[in-house]
Amino acid sequence: xxxxxxxxxxxxxxxxxxxxxxxxxxxxxxxxxxxxxxxxxxxxxxxxxxxxxxxxxxxxxxxxxxxxxxxxxxxxxxxxxxxxxxxxx
Numbered sequence: 815x816x817x818x819x820x821x822x823x824x825x826x827x828x829x830x831x832x833x834x835x836x837x838x839x840x841x842x843x844x845x846x847x848x849x850x851x852x853x854x855x856x857x858x859x860x861x862x863x864x865x866x867x868x869x870x871x872x873x874x875x876x877x878x879x880x881x882x883x884x885x886x887x888x889x890x891x892x893x894x895x896x897x898x899x900x901x902x903x
Contacts, residue, residue: 855867891899 859865859867
């Protein structure tokens, strides 16, 4: 079963565990994303001969923002019980 579900036998501090897991996951995701972004930008600078990478386009940032909102929604749905998910449909 899921170790984050609150039960009387387990610690009542399940929220802190969830937050800690989220912080660690976000840190890892952010570091990996920054690594891949800088690696791609360095390759682009090397191939084009420019001194600086191209600016990120506004449309690309908007697309990433919408994708992040969709991920947040999916993560929030993980916390619902199957019965709660059925009620919302």
